[in-house]
Amino acid sequence: MRLVCQKDHLAGRLAAVGRAASTKSTVPALANVLIEADENGVVVAATDMELSLRAPLEARVEQPGTVVVPKLAADIVRSMVPGEVTLEHNEGEGVVSLTGGSSSFALNSHQPGEFPALPAEDGSGVVLPADVFLSTADRVVRAASRDDTRPVLTGVLVRLEQDSVTMVATDSYRLAVRQAPLTSGPSQPQQAIVPARALAEAQRAIALAGADQIEVVLSQTSGTFRAGDVVLTTRLIDGQFIDYRQLIPEQFTHDLQLDRGELLAVLGRIAVIAQRNTPVRMALTEGQMTLSVVSEQFGEGHESIPVAFSGEDMEIGFNVEFLRAGVESAEGDTLRLGVISPLRPGLLRGDDDTFRYLLMPIRLNT
């Protein structure tokens, strides 16, 4: 195989697709990027068996063929001088040569046969405007769990309905739900648990492709996301997602209106001395909310903001980072915080009900 390509384009594509390559796998070929050149064009692809990414490469094919190059080829190409880069491989040889300007590299390569077959790219799906997809995914992905012992929670529930898309994620300490309207949803509802990492990569793919829409195909076991000419396929997570609607209380003892920017600024200040797992203490008294943090190591800080609170004083503790993430993710200038009691979850909502963030409290000692 022999192909010639613009340096920046090749470096960009190798790096983008290489994100799916696995550095930890026991199958060495998975740490590589596959380049396939035939009469239809050139495709670069990588996979760690969970997630695969592929994208076309604009190149002049002088001799068709298939090669695998290590992920670090992206770094090599990026550091070459601007201009054309030639990639060449003679069938049966264990090296791929990369030349550009006066630099020349011979990279040890795996046989293309060791590379796993990429998942079939089939079916048409639901097309979402890129901004709808991004703003929805962005607000929930962070709430997914990173703990592999409960696989379902490492995913995001994606539900497509005729007139809306809903994404839900929870790590069991907080739960984020966002719903956005759709004009061309599926006639029958579809849903799947998509690994959070895949959703994050799909967001990146939109940016990479400069796409203004993304097509989502959900099948029984896999999900495909097409953004422009970049295609991401992911294994779906098998299991039952928590019935989140059952977890969200319908009524709150106090439903407080807050200035989102102000609360965020206060949290930003006091979070500086809060360590991981330190609760922020939210004391609600007549007309006032006082947020305080006590750090054994650094000392303490507190700040009050006016709030329309009346009734019996109440104190509730939250993880400061979780709370801040929820306030950040809500939209609009005003924020509503619903609370029931110090041991019941609190609910954050933005201007409207499209985003809801349920947060479990931390038991306070006093």
Added chain:
Amino acid sequence: MPDARPRVIAHLDCDAFFATVELLRRPELRGLPVIVAGNGPRSVVTTASYEARAFGVGSAMPAATALRLCPHAVVIPPDHAAYSEASRRVWARVGTHLDRLQRMGIDESYADLTGTPRPVAVLRAAVADVLEATGVQLSVGLGPSRLVAKCCSDVGKPAAFTAMGREEAARRFASAGVRRLPGIGPRSAERLAAMGIHRIGELQAADPDDLARRFGERWGRALHALGWFHDDSPVVTDPGPAKSVSSEVTFDEDITDPAAMEETLGHLSERLEGSVHRGGRRGRTVAIKVRLSDWTTVTRARTLPGPVDDAATIARVARTLLREYAPPLPVRLLGVRLAGFVDEAARAPAPGLPDPAGQMSMPADHPGNMSAM
């Protein structure tokens, strides 16, 4: 005042615990025979998945033997930090259902349910919730004592749920070997065998006076009571954060090679690191325990200028202590202990709380009905 209510004691045991934790992390190995074992020449199987057990592989078997029995088994090196973390999650979860809990090592506990209404339903709910929340299957034995409960949880594993009274246990286990009884180790078993006692039924039939002559008054009578499944030992609930954390290993054969001993200290230190990390605890005192072939047991400790929690430092101090002691005889047991924890009260998770520092989590017993829509 002693509690006059009939005692209800459960023994909860995680099925193939290490293997389960590995399978949760590597679902692609599900259904394959998996063995968790180190890769040293003397390494032993710490757990085997039920698929591997079907080939006759068992815990504590040398890894080499296991691989002869089951040559296509997938061997995974143990990751004690991950097991400690999974263990913490399992028992914290159990703690939300059962409050009088006594931890016995990483994968088993006793629970006292005396006076609890509908103990079976409570236990079944706990088992289902732990499985849902952590992926770990518990086996449960239920009886009037720790002894009966412990023997029951082994019956019908995996996912056992066995309850028996004392008399029934004495009858059902009569044909089992005496080693089945906790407290009877290889040495006692050997001495019983010398008296012609191999099975629990034979122990029951033995003359208590003979046993007392042979084993001493107290242990002899205790053995006889054990055979009849008499046990009134209490479930000692969690006394709060431990003052020290230790990890030790008894060798299959006594060892003399200093390099092997130092390597073992390294492994023990890593295991220790796993269990201190979860509470964010750091200790200032590192100690070693050495038991020689003649059962002399020696400990040596050193207090450091500042608290430590990393395996490398603990291992370095432990090795220095071992070199200074220079065991005069072959060694049958080595242990490493970390003590002198700083800011213990502030950092250690309170027992029974679902997560560190009181963070509450959502109930996981909502299986959801969304896919039905």
